[in-house]
Amino acid sequence: MNARKIVQRFLVPSFVVTLVYLFRYRCKVSPRAEVELSPRLKIGEGSQIGSFTKIKATDGDLSIGRNVHIGTCCFISADAGGVSIGDYSMISPNVCIVGNDYRYDRLDIPVALQEKTSKGIRIGIDVWIGAGSVVTDGADIADHCIVAPNSVVTGRLETGTIAQGQPARRVFVRRA
Amino acid sequence: MNEQLRSIVADTLGIDPAAVTPQTSREDEPAWDSLNHLRLVSAVEEAFGIKLTMAEIQEIATAGELEARIDRP
Numbered sequence: 139m140n141a142r143k144i145v146q147r148f149l150v151p152s153f154v155v156t157l158v159y160l161f162r163y164r165c166k167v168s169p170r171a172e173v174e175l176s177p178r179l180k181i182g183e184g185s186q187i188g189s190f191t192k193i194k195a196t197d198g199d200l201s202i203g204r205n206v207h208i209g210t211c212c213f214i215s216a217d218a219g220g221v222s223i224g225d226y227s228m229i230s231p232n233v234c235i236v237g238n239d240y241r242y243d244r245l246d247i248p249v250a251l252q253e254k255t256s257k258g259i260r261i262g263i264d265v266w267i268g269a270g271s272v273v274t275d276g277a278d279i280a281d282h283c284i285v286a287p288n289s290v291v292t293g294r295l296e297t298g299t300i301a302q303g304q305p306a307r308r309v310f311v312r313r314a
Numbered sequence: 315m316n317e318q319l320r321s322i323v324a325d326t327l328g329i330d331p332a333a334v335t336p337q338t339s340r341e342d343e344p345a346w347d348s349l350n351h352l353r354l355v356s357a358v359e360e361a362f363g364i365k366l367t368m369a370e371i372q373e374i375a376t377a378g379e380l381e382a383r384i385d386r387p
Contacts (some may be wrong), residue, residue: 286349302349310352313368 143196146174165202168210178216181226182206198256199302200236203227203263217275224281227261230269235259239275262297271306282312316381323377326354349360358384369375 152169159167165181167173172190178193182204187193188282191212193200198216202301204224208214210231214221217238225231237259240264241252268287273279276296285291286302286309293303298312315336323338324331327345340346342347346354355371358364362384366374 300349300352309349310356 145195146176150175176200188212188231198258200237208267210234217254217256217258219256219275221259221261223261224263224265227265227267228265229267230271230287232270233272233275234272235261235266237275267278267291315377316384318361319323319358319377319381319384322357323380326357334377336376336381338377339373354380362380 142311151205152172154166155173155175156169158175159165159173159181160207163181164183164257165187166183167187168189168191171187172192173179173187174193174195174284176195178199179193179199181202183203185207188210191208198218199220200214201215201220201222203223205225206223206227206229208229210233212229212231212233214235215237219237221235221237238253238256240249240253242249244252248278251253255275259273259275259277261273261279262281262283264282267285268289270288271285272293273291276293277291279285279291280295280297280299282298283295284300285306286300289306290304291301292305295306295308296311299308300310300312301307302309315334320331320334323334327343327350332349333370340351353365358380359366364384366383370383374383
C-alpha cells in the first residue's frame with residue numbers, strides 16, 4: 139500500500155470526509171461511514187451514504203449518481219472494471235457490491251495470491267436492491283430493477299426486472 | 315373452480331390443491347407473499363394468455379378474484 143492510499147484510508151478524519159463530500163458534491167456521507175477521499179469516487183448531488191458503510195475506490199472508478207440512497211453497513215468496492223450506480227437507486231442495508239474476483243485455477247498458490255480480475259459492475263437508474271443482497275463482479279442491473287432481499291446478482295437483469303434468489307432469477311417484469 | 319387455476323395456485327404457493335378455494339386469500343395464506351403473488355400472476359398470464367395491469371395485479375387478493383379476472387373478456 140502506497141503513502142497516498144494510507145493517507146486516504148487512515149489519516150483523514152471521518153468528519154472531514156463528510157464535510158468534503160457535502161461541499162464538493164452536495165451529498166450526505168455519515169461521519170460513521172468509511173468513505174475514501176479519492177478522485178476515483180464520484181457521488182452525485184443529493185445522495186446519502188449511511189453509517190458503517192464502507193466504500194473503496196482506490197483501485198477503480200466508482201460513480202454514484204444523484205439522489206442515491208445507500209443504507210447502513212454496506213460494502214461497495216470498485217476495481218479496474220469500475221462500479222457505477224445510477225440516479226435514484228436505493229441500496230438497502232447490508233448489501234455488498236464487490237467489483238472484483240480472484241482466479242482460482244492453481245492449487246499451488248493460495249487464491250488470495252492469484253491474479254485478481256475485474257469486469258466491473260453496472261447498476262442502472264431507479265434500481266432498488268434489497269437488504270443483505272450481494273452483487274458480484276460482472277453484474278449488469280438495468281434501469282428500474284428490483285432485487286429481493288438476500289439475493290445474489292451475478293449477471294444481467296433486463297429493464298424493470300424483479301428478481302430473487304441465489305443467483306437472482308426473474309420473478310416478474312414491471313409494467314405501467 | 316377452474317382446475318388449471320387451482321393447480322397453478324397450488325404449485326406456486328406450494329400448498330395442497332384441495333386446499334385452494336375461491337376464498338383462498340393473500341391475507342390467510344402465508345406463502346402468498348408479494349413475490350409469490352407476482353409469480354402467480356406471471357404463471358396465470360402465461361397459461362391463460364391474458365395480461366393484467368399493475369392496478370389489477372395489486373387489487374387481486376383472492377383466488378376467486380383471479381378466476382373472475384380470467385373469465386372477464
